Amino acid sequence: MGGLSQKHLLGLEYIPKSDIEQILDTAFSFREVLERPVKKVPTLQGRTVVNLFFEPSTRTRLSFELAEKRLSADSINFSASMSSLTKGESLRDTIQNIEAMKIDLVVMRHGTPGSAFQLSQYVDAVVVNAGDGTHEHPTQALLDLMSIKEKFGHIDGLKVAIVGDISHSRVALSNIFGLKRMGAEVTVCGPPTFIPPFIEELGVNVSYHLDEVLKEMDVINVLRIQQERMKTALIPSLREYRMLYGITRERLAGLDHELTIMHPGPMNRGVEIDGDVADSEHSIILHQVLNGVAVRMALLYLLLGGQEAKGGANA
Amino acid sequence: MLNQTKLEGKLLLKNGTVYQPENDKLQQQDILVQDGNFAGMEKSIEVTDDMQVIDCDGLVVSPGFTDIHVHFREPGYENKETMASGSEAALAGGFTTVCTMPNTDPPVDRQEAVQFIRRRQESLLVEIHPVAAATKNRAGIELTEYGDISAAGAVGFTDDGSPIANSGVMRRALEYSKIVDKPIIQHAEDLQLRAHGLMHEGKVSISLGLPGIPGISESSLVYRDILIAEYVKSRLHLQHISLADSVEIIRAAKARGVKVTAEVTPHHLMLTDEAVRSFDTNTKVHPPLRTRRDVDVLRKALVDGTIDVIATDHAPHALEDKEQTFDLASPGMIGLESALGVSMKALVASKITDLNTVLNRLVVAPRRVMQLPMEFYVPNSPANLTVFDPEEEWVFRKEHVYSRSHNSPFFGTKLLGRVKGVINRQHLVNFGLNG
Numbered sequence: 001m002g003g004l005s006q007k008h009l010l011g012l013e014y015i016p017k018s019d020i021e022q023i024l025d026t027a028f029s030f031r032e033v034l035e036r037p038v039k040k041v042p043t044l045q046g047r048t049v050v051n052l053f054f055e056p057s058t059r060t061r062l063s064f065e066l067a068e069k070r071l072s073a074d075s076i077n078f079s080a081s082m083s084s085l086t087k088g089e090s091l092r093d094t095i096q097n098i099e100a101m102k103i104d105l106v107v108m109r110h111g112t113p114g115s116a117f118q119l120s121q122y123v124d125a126v127v128v129n130a131g132d133g134t135h136e137h138p139t140q141a142l143l144d145l146m147s148i149k150e151k152f153g154h155i156d157g158l159k160v161a162i163v164g165d166i167s168h169s170r171v172a173l174s175n176i177f178g179l180k181r182m183g184a185e186v187t188v189c190g191p192p193t194f195i196p197p198f199i200e201e202l203g204v205n206v207s208y209h210l211d212e213v214l215k216e217m218d219v220i221n222v223l224r225i226q227q228e229r230m231k232t233a234l235i236p237s238l239r240e241y242r243m244l245y246g247i248t249r250e251r252l253a254g255l256d257h258e259l260t261i262m263h264p265g266p267m268n269r270g271v272e273i274d275g276d277v278a279d280s281e282h283s284i285i286l287h288q289v290l291n292g293v294a295v296r297m298a299l300l301y302l303l304l305g306g307q308e309a310k311g312g313a314n315a
Numbered sequence: 316m317l318n319q320t321k322l323e324g325k326l327l328l329k330n331g332t333v334y335q336p337e338n339d340k341l342q343q344q345d346i347l348v349q350d351g352n353f354a355g356m357e358k359s360i361e362v363t364d365d366m367q368v369i370d371c372d373g374l375v376v377s378p379g380f381t382d383i384h385v386h387f388r389e390p391g392y393e394n395k396e397t398m399a400s401g402s403e404a405a406l407a408g409g410f411t412t413v414c415t416m417p418n419t420d421p422p423v424d425r426q427e428a429v430q431f432i433r434r435r436q437e438s439l440l441v442e443i444h445p446v447a448a449a450t451k452n453r454a455g456i457e458l459t460e461y462g463d464i465s466a467a468g469a470v471g472f473t474d475d476g477s478p479i480a481n482s483g484v485m486r487r488a489l490e491y492s493k494i495v496d497k498p499i500i501q502h503a504e505d506l507q508l509r510a511h512g513l514m515h516e517g518k519v520s521i522s523l524g525l526p527g528i529p530g531i532s533e534s535s536l537v538y539r540d541i542l543i544a545e546y547v548k549s550r551l552h553l554q555h556i557s558l559a560d561s562v563e564i565i566r567a568a569k570a571r572g573v574k575v576t577a578e579v580t581p582h583h584l585m586l587t588d589e590a591v592r593s594f595d596t597n598t599k600v601h602p603p604l605r606t607r608r609d610v611d612v613l614r615k616a617l618v619d620g621t622i623d624v625i626a627t628d629h630a631p632h633a634l635e636d637k638e639q640t641f642d643l644a645s646p647g648m649i650g651l652e653s654a655l656g657v658s659m660k661a662l663v664a665s666k667i668t669d670l671n672t673v674l675n676r677l678v679v680a681p682r683r684v685m686q687l688p689m690e691f692y693v694p695n696s697p698a699n700l701t702v703f704d705p706e707e708e709w710v711f712r713k714e715h716v717y718s719r720s721h722n723s724p725f726f727g728t729k730l731l732g733r734v735k736g737v738i739n740r741q742h743l744v745n746f747g748l749n750g
Binding site for chain 1: 641
């Protein structure tokens with residue numbers, strides 16, 4: 001197999017379908033590695049990865065760290081809360097410090113759209129975007145695509161809805177770009193104050209009425225409601241949100257077809273999704289978590305060479 | 316460093332195409348300058364041995380340009396720009412008169428601050444006319460002393476980057492300004508509608524995940540301010556119009572006889588929100604770069620007079636202000652050095668209008684809007700001339716910048732029309748004249 005057509009993974013907007021397919025195929029191979037008793041391969045021995053997290057993250061960071069360790073890369077972590085990044089200390093300064101340490105690949109989570117792209121212009125290292133604000137979070141979308149493909153065997157032709165706070169989500173855009181590229185039909189659903197104007201320009205359907213949307217869907221991806229949004233009065237109450245957009249047992253009971261439920265986590269049980277639904281047979285939420293490690297292993301492997309490394313995916 | 320010389324003796328600008336402000340015509344003329352003063356303009360002036368002759372064949376000679384919207388940052392932000400460095404940038408762009416904005420530290424909200432600028436500019440080769448703050452400390456609450464401040468030399472009143480939000484304050488500012496007959500100048504942007512927006516809200520902002528600034532943040536305030544100005548019958552000037560919808564509102568107001576004028580920047584005549592896809596923080600500006608349709612409407616509005624004038628909103632920011640993520644980067648871009656080249660490319664190269672009209676919007680219209688003296692080519696007064704090559708295509712680069720700051724999105728862009736020399740205050744500043 002060849003490498004990817006891109007040096008970095010900054011987003012899915014411009015990535016070709018063949019790259020996505022290659023990442024998913026490789027990820028399924030690594031899934032097999034993860035099922036073995038010994039889950040570590042020497043593929044990236046001697047390569048150095050830094051995880052730069054300018055915003056708090058639990059599962060994305062854990063998932064990347066685990067992927068790096070499973071591939072035997074040396075990884076180091078750098079965390080800084082956005083609030084400590086004062087205006088006098090530029091992103092570039094931080095990055096140049098890291099760069100001076102001769103890193104092969106940088107995984108970055110940052111609060112500002114475009115930060116991963118800007119980083120890629122400043123450093124020689126390969127850049128993987130682990131979420132740049134409300135712009136892209138490509139590895140999340142890739143693991144979502146992998147989980148859908150695992151469930152259905154294909155993505156093409158499926159109807160997928162993304163439900164919740166689209167405007168402030170780090171997950172929605174990459175999912176839209178990735179799903180569209182792979183041939184799915186995408187609907188976004190939520191209260192109008194959570195749905196940015198002009199989003200239909202991306203070729204998605206827009207609906208404010210969840211029950212109508214659910215009737216049509218094969219898959220729903222339920223986004224987390226960030227409690228801090230309540231302060232900006234975008235919705236009147238969480239109670240009303242649950243009434244109108246919560247994924248509840250009662251709401252699903254009225255459907256005459258199977259619906260697969262996804263959630264990027266962390267969940268607010270009892271707000272956007274009820275606990276029993278999240279734990280039900282319709283949910284593939286825990287598959288998403290495992291696939292996240294496999295997708296990130298595949299990506300690191302493909303970006304840091306992509307050649308048949310010893311003990312790689314096929315070992 | 317500028318190549319500048321004090322003018323002594325006779326200097327002949329030979330065979331230039333000379334812009335005539337009274338009728339917007341271009342005519343082949345020779346211009347004689349004696350000891351830095353304008354000494355005559357004729358079809359042909361005989362060359363004598365005591366003359367220095369500059370061959371202006373193929374070049375246009377015009378009165379120096381006037382830019383009614385610049386930020387020279389002094390006092391308070393001298394790391395970004397000073398009156399001296401800003402003046403050099405102005406000269407490089409062919410501008411000999413500028414109006415500076417009051418958002419310095421301290422702000423220009425009292426007569427001493429105006430006097431400071433007026434005194435300082437006397438030693439420079441560019442005339443600087445301060446625009447003072449419309450409210451104390453630019454806080455949008457209490458009016459500044461328009462009478463005292465005008466007497467010191469302020470030519471208008473604005474809170475610029477901090478638009479007057481309170482409608483009652485705007486009414487009082489417009490009413491009170493009648494005492495001095497100076498315009499209230501508004502940066503028309505509703506900051507609640509802008510919210511945390513970082514670029515124009517549209518299909519590009521959606522795919523970049525950047526929070527959007529809706530067009531209505533400008534057009535709604537344009538409309539409100541026009542209604543207030545119309546009601547109290549005062550003079551309103553609207554800064555850097557960026558939106559087709561605003562143009563329609565202004566056009567209707569002018570048709571009703573409202574005393575409203577408007578400006579547009581070269582960058583809003585050239586760039587669209589597509590430029591932000593680069594995540595180049597030099598494309599972050601208030602108001603934001605809009606759509607192709609807006610650009611097309613703005614160009615036509617400048618030509619038909621709905622928008623009166625080209626003004627740069629020259630807004631220098633240091634490297635560290637711009638080498639940031641998009642949210643932290645300071646908004647604004649420099650514009651003086653590239654103004655002619657960008658404007659000519661947007662308007663002349665694209666066949667929207669002719670050179671004569673562009674010159675009107677750079678020479679005559681700005682002085683009309685700010686009520687500056689309208690006398691050009693005055694015998695026995697200091698000559699005030701800008702010489703440029705209207706045909707030269709050139710790639711704008713950092714070495715063409717005289718500003719202390721280099722925040723331009725136009726580096727690497729091919730522009731049309733290049734300034735070759737400026738004569739003002741008895742000096743010649745040479746950017747490539749032969750002779």
